[in-house]
Amino acid sequence: MSDGDQRDGRSGIGTLRRDVMKVVGAGGALGALGGTATANEHDDGTPGGMTDDGAPAEPATSTVHTVRTLIGESTSPDRPADFFYQPTGLHVEPGDVVRFVFETPDHNVTSYHPAFGMQRRIPAGVRPFSSPIMGWDPDSLPDDVTEPPAEPGSGGPGAEEGDEGDGADNGDDGGGPVPSTWLYAFETPGVYDLECAPHEAYGMAMRVVVGDETDAAFETSDADQLPQPRAGPVGFARRVLTDPALEPDAIVDKGCVEWSALEAIQSGGEDGESSTE
Template identity: 35%
Template sequence: MDRTTDGASPGRRTLLKAIGATTAIPLVGGAGAAAQQGGGDGRGGDGRGDGDRGRDGDRNRCRQQGCIHPFSGFTVLPGEYGGIERPVSADYTVETHVELADAEAPCGGFMFDPAGLAVRPGETVLFEGVDNLANGRIAGDHTVTAYAEAFDRQRRIPEAATPFSSPMIGPEVSWLYRFEEPGVYDIYCGPHEELGMVMRVVVGDETATDFGETAMPSEENPDPTPIGPFGAANTVFANLDPEAIVENGAIPWSDDLCSSPS
């Protein structure tokens, strides 16, 4: 049933495991290499396991162009932790920061900057936690998380979009994500949402924000469904008009975003 793995001798399989399937591909010759090409040989989906799939398996794991995972994105670690190169250069950069001078400001200085960003379908955004005490900003620890049922929250991303979240992004760590489906994406930082650390990405020209009603947890209803944005996040979203984001391309962070709309 399984020509590829049957044809691969135990020796070859051991070699693949030892040096990694991807780097092994250019090294193996003859029938083994031909079987790795896939397509055009009528094999189709044959129920093979993933363990020894080499290039085919990689394709399944990297469903987006450039191997940016639709759920977990791509985490860019600093060199001392392996220095894995990012698969693509980003089309846009968003800084995830704490502005020290704004500690007394309504949002406490926690921000995505810009807070509003317009991109085209298929473009990539790098969320960057660069420590820069010299300009009064420190990186802090943040996440880039979509409002979605997967996280027990109101869905505030397009129906067709995959929910996503970065891991915790600390100093000198960055996170790359590709936005595919048109529409409005509301994003929050797990630890700092209540302080207004949220942002809105508009992909393409779809600017509808009919996310529906939400309730906040209360004594009478401690576990409402769905849960919407918390605290100052509501104020920031009220100030991030999707049409204005598309018109301007980006809305930089400012403390005004954290004040009630007039």
């Protein structure tokens, strides 16, 4: 998969769409695609991929988007590395599925919601959701493994020369460890802010805009207007989620916003006031 494929936020549609929607439509919970879990924004015990009235998701009208969990070289002396979702801003249509690919381990996807002790930063009526902490699919690792595999692009054991870790094949050729994936169907229009619980302080947060509904009571371009942690975002995530590139209208206009497009990254990414604990 090329970088251009990632920029449109719709990588892996073809065969992937058919495979993923079989899982989502069937309400599969875990492992149907090798380390794949499914969820739904109304996940209250109903199977993943089902709407809140129990009807199956409609595969014919749903698009599968890919978001990768990545770790890159630090753009700031305030952080040991850049921890981020790629893309960091994404526009989808109601009913679309986002496939989170855990190309680097020890990440998750969590909605900002009072159930998790945080200000609601998802549309009213949408239930809180969170993936488990995920990384490599355990079934793709040797039973006697003692050290973690090399991360894609690192050049170490388990990474092939020139491997940029784009998640296109996900190890389906059996040549190495396979990233786990987690699926979520976005049904209700509106703005969704998400974070990685282990790395939120380092800025690992993202925004998904569903449909054309860009008004959100919580949205602001001023980090000082955010609630203080723990109700509000923590650390560098405060700057990420108030970055002009992630304004809802900007995301709808672009369709997909990469981490490198954020002003906070282009300016050197000092945490500044965002380091409030």
